Amino acid sequence: MTSYSKGLHHYHIRKRIYQKHEPFPSKNKLKRNFDKLIYIAVIFGPIMTIPQLLKIWTSKNAAGVSFIAWASFSVISILWLTYGILHKEKPIIFMNLALIILQVLIAISALIYG
Template sequence: MTDGMHHAHKRKRIYQKKEPYPHPNKWKRLLDKLIYMIGMIAPIMTIPQVLQIWVEQNASGISILTWSAWTVVAVFWIIYGLAHKEKPIVIIFITWIIIYALVISGALLYG
């Protein structure tokens, strides 16, 4: 969940007159686009965990504290995304919060 570092560096470039965005180098432009795809794919990779909890009703080994902490982190990312008008960050972390809520509620029910 370090995709926010991209945006921090993007903001630094503006003030320090570093590399332009979008970057003229094809490779770096590709990386800039891939990070958004990865941000969208990452929540999908958590679906097996959600299915294990809700379909199998098995939440053994799930740490409510850890998933709650991730939820708090996601809230801060949403605030950051709103403050900087970065819709991709807001959308991705709203998706994460939905997934975290499913895991936490399932862990409370079946754990």
């Protein structure tokens, strides 16, 4: 078994080691660039939720916004956050923490203004 100084934090890293998949970071330029692109998604994913929240707050109207849907998104994000914490994956942690805050605010706003 290969030993990493940072430990085996992520399922896919463990899977690569045991199944003798390619090393990380990949030698393939496209894959390396995609690994970097994920950090942009971490930033812009939660930002794309802000306009929905602002629209609800400024108009004080949540017609068409489903509390159940946004509450469900929050539960899913909590699962992803837990996964990120357990595997010490910072992009997963940061993105889902931001998403949980925004999704809970939208769900509460849907109850108040819906």
